[in-house]
Amino acid sequence: xxxxxxxxxxxxxxxxxxxxxxxxxxxxxxxxxxxxxxxxxxxxxxxxxxxxxxxxxxxxxxxxxxxxxxxxxxxxxxxxxxxxxxxxxxxxxxxxxxxxxxxxxxxxxxxxxxxxxxxxxxxxxxxxxxxxxxxxxxxxxxxxxxxxxxxxxxxxxxxxxxxxxxxxxxxxx
Numbered sequence: 001x002x003x004x005x006x007x008x009x010x011x012x013x014x015x016x017x018x019x020x021x022x023x024x025x026x027x028x029x030x031x032x033x034x035x036x037x038x039x040x041x042x043x044x045x046x047x048x049x050x051x052x053x054x055x056x057x058x059x060x061x062x063x064x065x066x067x068x069x070x071x072x073x074x075x076x077x078x079x080x081x082x083x084x085x086x087x088x089x090x091x092x093x094x095x096x097x098x099x100x101x102x103x104x105x106x107x108x109x110x111x112x113x114x115x116x117x118x119x120x121x122x123x124x125x126x127x128x129x130x131x132x133x134x135x136x137x138x139x140x141x142x143x144x145x146x147x148x149x150x151x152x153x154x155x156x157x158x159x160x161x162x163x164x165x166x167x168x169x170x171x172x173x
Contacts, residue, residue: 028043063077068121069121070101074099
């Protein structure tokens with residue numbers, strides 16, 4: 001959505017109606033990202049199918065732009081243009097390497113070229129606007145989704161059911 005906003009195809013503060021509910025695109029997006037809200041994700045995927053940019057749908061533009069940037073596994077495929085649904089594992093794909101490179105873009109990097117694609121495209125953090133980056137970082141700040149993936153956070157964790165200490169023991173994270 002930030003890519004499309006940066007290109008003037010959508011206004012993130014505009015309202016969007018999905019299944020009889022109207023909210024701003026920013027609100028739908030925040031719910032999708034911060035709470036992993038499936039209805040909000042479905043609404044935003046439907047919007048991506050509906051919006052047009054340079055003669056293609058927002059979904060096609062997004063997938064093409066990610067390909068151009070060398071983020072070849074970051075793709076949204078097989079979703080329904082009429083409902084925004086039908087996404088599943090395998091339809092939304094990404095490798096850890098592409099996520100790490102996307103994180104570099106979102107972090108802003110240290111300026112200059114972050115990587116060069118196989119087709120010779122130099123990718124820098126300015127592929128998204130500072131405003132878009134700040135908006136996304138504000139959404140993600142404090143969501144702590146990383147918490148459940150960081151084994152170190154579970155050292156000396158005790159189960160609330162039995163009170164027993166669980167794996168892993170303290171040591172090298």
